[in-house]
Amino acid sequence: MRTLTTRRLLASSVLAAALWILVVGVRWAFSQLPGGASQLGTLVPDLVPPSLLWGPVGGWMIVAVLGGALAVTLCHALFTALAARHGAPLVGAWFAAVAAGALVGLAFDVASAWSSVELSGLRGLLVGEFGVSAAAGALWGLVVGWMPGLVARAPAPVPAPADADAAAARADTGAAAPARRPGWLLPAAAVAVVAVVAGGVLADQARTAAIQAEVDAQREIEAQNTFGALPDPNAPGEPVPTAAPASGDLDPQWCTPDKATLLLGEPDAATGHRGLPIRLLNFSEEPCVIEGYPDVAFGDQNQHLLAVTIERGGSFMTQDFGPQRLEVPAGGYAVTSLGWDAASPHGALVTKTIYAAPTAGMERGSWGLGFDLDIVEGSTVAITAWAIDPNPFPSE
Structure with a gap:
C-alpha cells in the first residue's frame, strides 16, 4: 500500500493553496480591466466574493486573501490525512481540495453577508448571492484537485542502501501504515477558517468605509459648486401645507382662483x-x-x-x-x-x-x-x- 508521508502531505496542500491564490489573483486582475474586458472575469470562479475584491486592493483584503490561502492549506492537509487512512492518496487529496475550497468559500460568504446579518439577523444570509463562493470553491477543487492529488500520490524516495534493512524490517512488521494526522491540524484549521471570516469582515468594513469616504468627498466637491446643500432624501422635515388657516369668510367679490x-x-x-x-x-x-x-x-x-x-x-x-x-x-x-x-x-x-x-x-x-x-x-x-x-x- 502506498503511504502518505508528511512531506508529501504538506507539498500537496501548499500546491493547493498556490492554485487557490492563482485563481483569486486572475479573477481580481480581470476585474481591473477597463470596459467590457472585465467581463472575462466571469469565466473564473468567485473563490472570494466580488464585493470583497471590488476596487483597489487594500491592506485588509490582502490579509483576508492570505488568510484564505493558509486556511486552504490547513483544511486540505486535514482532509487529505483523514482520507489517506483508507488508502488512495490521489482520490483523498482530490476530495480534500473540493472540501477545503467549499469550506473556505463558505467562510468568505459569511464574511460578505456579515453586514446584512447585523441588520436583519440570519435572514440576511438570504440577501444577495450567499453561498456562491462556497459553490465556486467546490468547483475549483473538482477542477484542479487532481494536481495536489498527484503530488500526494507520488512515490516515496528510494531508501539509501544503508536504510534498506531498516525499511525491510518496517515492512515485515507492518509498519508501513499511513502517516498519522498531527493532533494540532484540526484546531489549526478551525482557527484559520474563523480567521478568514474575521479578515473578510474587516476587509468588507474597510471597503465600505473607503466607498463612503469617496462618496463624501464627491459630495463635498459638488457642494462647493452647488447653490445650497445637496438634496438629502433622508433629511427630516414636514411637507409644505396646501393652505394656511383662514382668518374669516371670503367676500363673494374676492379674486378667487376662478377669476x-x-x-x-x-x-x-x-x-x-x-x-x-x-x-x-x-x-x-x-x-x-x-x-x-x-x-x-x-x-x-x-x-x-x-x-x-x-x-x-x-x-x-x-x-x-x-x-x-x-x-x-x-x-x-x-x-x-x-x-x-x-x-x-x-x-x-x-x-x-x-x-x-x-x-x-x-x-x-x-x-x-x-x-x-x-x-x-x-x-x-x-x-x-x-x-x-x-x-x-x-x-x-
Missing part, C-alpha cells in the same frame, strides 16, 4: 438686499376684490417646509402702504413684494419652491424656481400688502 391667478416676477437686488414681486392678474370680465396680505411659504431642496420668519411690512427694497380694500379691474393687476437680506447659501437649506395664495385660506399654488434665491433657513422675509399695479411690465 384671478398669481404670477411670479423677476428678483431684484441691491448690495446685501433682495426683492421679488408677485402679481395677481384678474383674467375675468368683471372686477374682483383683494385686501390685506398674501399667504406665502417656501419649500427647500428636500421638498420640506423651509423655516422662514414672515413679517408684514416693507424692507430696504420694498415699500408697504398698508392693507386696504382694492378693486382689481378686469385684465388688471395687483402686486405684492417680498424683501429680505442676502445670506450665504453654502451648505444651507435654501428656497427651491415658492408657494403662495392671494390670502390665507385659499389653496396655495407653487413655482419651481429657475433661478437661485438666497432665502435660506432662518431668513426673515418682509411681505407688503396688495397694491394696484398700474404698470406691471415697465419698458426697460
Whole structure:
C-alpha cells in the first residue's frame, strides 16, 4: 500500500493553496480591466466574493486573501490525512481540495453577508448571492484537485542502501501504515477558517468605509459648486401645507382662483438686499376684490417646509402702504413684494419652491424656481400688502 508521508502531505496542500491564490489573483486582475474586458472575469470562479475584491486592493483584503490561502492549506492537509487512512492518496487529496475550497468559500460568504446579518439577523444570509463562493470553491477543487492529488500520490524516495534493512524490517512488521494526522491540524484549521471570516469582515468594513469616504468627498466637491446643500432624501422635515388657516369668510367679490391667478416676477437686488414681486392678474370680465396680505411659504431642496420668519411690512427694497380694500379691474393687476437680506447659501437649506395664495385660506399654488434665491433657513422675509399695479411690465 502506498503511504502518505508528511512531506508529501504538506507539498500537496501548499500546491493547493498556490492554485487557490492563482485563481483569486486572475479573477481580481480581470476585474481591473477597463470596459467590457472585465467581463472575462466571469469565466473564473468567485473563490472570494466580488464585493470583497471590488476596487483597489487594500491592506485588509490582502490579509483576508492570505488568510484564505493558509486556511486552504490547513483544511486540505486535514482532509487529505483523514482520507489517506483508507488508502488512495490521489482520490483523498482530490476530495480534500473540493472540501477545503467549499469550506473556505463558505467562510468568505459569511464574511460578505456579515453586514446584512447585523441588520436583519440570519435572514440576511438570504440577501444577495450567499453561498456562491462556497459553490465556486467546490468547483475549483473538482477542477484542479487532481494536481495536489498527484503530488500526494507520488512515490516515496528510494531508501539509501544503508536504510534498506531498516525499511525491510518496517515492512515485515507492518509498519508501513499511513502517516498519522498531527493532533494540532484540526484546531489549526478551525482557527484559520474563523480567521478568514474575521479578515473578510474587516476587509468588507474597510471597503465600505473607503466607498463612503469617496462618496463624501464627491459630495463635498459638488457642494462647493452647488447653490445650497445637496438634496438629502433622508433629511427630516414636514411637507409644505396646501393652505394656511383662514382668518374669516371670503367676500363673494374676492379674486378667487376662478377669476384671478398669481404670477411670479423677476428678483431684484441691491448690495446685501433682495426683492421679488408677485402679481395677481384678474383674467375675468368683471372686477374682483383683494385686501390685506398674501399667504406665502417656501419649500427647500428636500421638498420640506423651509423655516422662514414672515413679517408684514416693507424692507430696504420694498415699500408697504398698508392693507386696504382694492378693486382689481378686469385684465388688471395687483402686486405684492417680498424683501429680505442676502445670506450665504453654502451648505444651507435654501428656497427651491415658492408657494403662495392671494390670502390665507385659499389653496396655495407653487413655482419651481429657475433661478437661485438666497432665502435660506432662518431668513426673515418682509411681505407688503396688495397694491394696484398700474404698470406691471415697465419698458426697460
